[in-house]
Every structure is written in C-alpha cells, then in structure tokens.
Amino acid sequence: MILRVGLTGGIASGKSTVSRIFAALGCLTIDADALVARLYRQGEAGYEAIVRTYGREVLGPDGEIDRRKLADVAFQDEASAKRLNALIHPLVIEEQARLIEAEAARFPDRDRIVVVEATLLLESGGKQRFDKIVVVDAPPETQLARGEGRGMETEEVARRMRHQMPRAERLAQADYVIENSGDRRALEIATHDVFEKLRADVAAKK
Numbered sequence: 333m334i335l336r337v338g339l340t341g342g343i344a345s346g347k348s349t350v351s352r353i354f355a356a357l358g359c360l361t362i363d364a365d366a367l368v369a370r371l372y373r374q375g376e377a378g379y380e381a382i383v384r385t386y387g388r389e390v391l392g393p394d395g396e397i398d399r400r401k402l403a404d405v406a407f408q409d410e411a412s413a414k415r416l417n418a419l420i421h422p423l424v425i426e427e428q429a430r431l432i433e434a435e436a437a438r439f440p441d442r443d444r445i446v447v448v449e450a451t452l453l454l455e456s457g458g459k460q461r462f463d464k465i466v467v468v469d470a471p472p473e474t475q476l477a478r479g480e481g482r483g484m485e486t487e488e489v490a491r492r493m494r495h496q497m498p499r500a501e502r503l504a505q506a507d508y509v510i511e512n513s514g515d516r517r518a519l520e521i522a523t524h525d526v527f528e529k530l531r532a533d534v535a536a537k538k
Contacts, residue, residue, distance in 0.1 A: 333443045334436045335534045338461070340453040341468035342499065343492045344478035346512040346519060350468050351449040353523040360435055364450035367424050372397045381419045413495045421456040429461075443534050445527075454505055455497055464533060466526060467506035470513050472499070 339354070341347045348363075355361045371378030374395060382390060382397055386405055392398040406416035432446050447466075450458070459465060470478070472493065479489030496502075503509060508526045512519050 333534055333537055334432065335443075335445045335464065335530060335537060336432060336462045337445060337447045337530060338453045338458040338465045339447050339449045339468070340451065340458065340465070340502070341512075342470070342472075342475055342496055342502070343451065343489060344475045344482065345468045345470045346478075346510075347449050347451070347468050349516075349519060350466075350510055350512070350523050351447060353520055354445075354447045354527065357524065357527050359445040359447045359527070362428055362431055362446065362448045364424055364428065364448060364453070367427050368420060371420065371423050371427070372399070377423050378420055381423070385415075385419060407491065407495060410495065417452060417456065421452070424450075425456065425461070445530050445534060451496065454502060459505055463537070464507045464530060465505055466508045466510060466530075467502055468510045468512050469499070469503060470511075474513050 337359075339347055339351055351361045351363065368378065370376065372382065373379055379397060382402065386402065390397055390402045390405060392401070402416075405412070407413050428448050432448075435444060435446060448458075448462070450456070453462075454465070475493060476486060476489050480486055508529060510519070510522045510526055512522070
C-alpha cells in the first residue's frame with residue numbers, strides 16, 4: 333500500500349530538513365527541485381521547452397540553463413511566473429507519478445509512505461494528487477531571516493514569498509502542519525509526530 337504525501341511550505345520554511353527527517357524514518361522522498369534540475373539538462377524535455385520559450389539568453393557559457401538568468405526573466409511578475417510554471421509543472425508531475433508507480437511495482441506487498449517535496453505543490457493542484465498534505469510553517473520574519481542566512485537578498489526572498497500561495501490559504505489546505513520556528517530538536521519531534529499519524533493513515537487506507 334502506497335500513501336502519497338505532498339510536503340510543502342513557503343520559501344526557507346524548512347521543507348528540505350523535514351524531508352530528510354522523513355527519509356531517515358523510512359519514507360521514500362522525492363525532491364521536485366531535483367526533478368526540475370534534471371529536466372533542465374540538455375536533451376531533456378524541460379530544457380527544450382525553456383529554450384523554445386525564452387531563447388538562448390537564459391543559457392550559461394556551457395550551454396546549460398542558468399537558473400538565475402531564467403529566474404530574472406520568468407519571475408518578473410505573477411503572469412510571467414505562471415507562464416514558466418505552466419511549462420514545467422506538467423513535466424515534473426508526470427515524473428513524480430512515474431517514480432511513485434515504480435516504487436509501488438517494486439514492493440507490491442509492502443506499505444510505503446512516499447513524500448514529494450515541492451514549493452508550489454498546492455499551486456499546481458497537489459491537493460487532488462496526494463492522499464495527505466503536510467505543510468511546514470514558519471512566520472514570515474523567520475523565512476526572511478533564514479533566506480538571508482543562505483546568502484539571498486532580502487528583496488529576493490520577499491519576491492519569492494509574494495509569488496507563493498498566501499500562508500493562511502496554504503495552512504487551510506493542510507492535513508498536518510509541522511511548525512518550524514524553534515530549534516532542530518523541536519522540528520524532529522514535530523516531524524516524528526506527523527510520521528506516526530501518516531503510518532496510521534496507511535493502516536486506515538487498507
């Protein structure tokens with residue numbers, strides 16, 4: 333039995349850390365950003381779609397997509413962000429489904445929790461694709477501070493936050509919320525608590 337779990341949250345909320353904790357607890361985790369990076373490589377469908385849409389100006393000297401250049405063009409406003417997402421999200425969703433089905437085929441008699449981590453999971457219709465939605469939440473000021481701690485400009489963090497689903501709307505769609513405004517230990521405890529609830533969901537799904 334496969335339980336499909338969508339893991340999301342605002343920028344710098346701690347999604348990747350939570351995903352790693354889930355992996356340590358035995359979940360199969362899929363990073364949507366890693367899938368995007370793969371789809372952006374030369375010869376992949378995402379690469380062809382990006383170059384066809386935005387031209388070779390978004391490529392680096394090596395011919396690969398320069399994600400910073402692409403972001404400068406594609407995230408100028410809400411309309412341009414939607415345009416990029418409409419190009420890439422269907423490809424990413426298709427690859428996620430393929431990986432989940434492959435896992436189900438490999439272990440047909442084994443219960444598995446598959447966690448897909450994606451920033452724009454809900455914006456791309458994730459509520460309909462997953463059995464459960466887990467949202468990692470942090471106050472906006474915490475997101476800004478963490479983003480700056482990663483070397484991002486304050487305005488860049490704020491711009492990305494504006495292009496994401498409003499916090500209240502995201503929380504309203506969650507089956508489980510992992511609050512992440514404290515330290516790592518508190519996050520581990522909160523994630524483990526949600527993991528136990530997901531295990532119960534697997535049992536209930538049978």
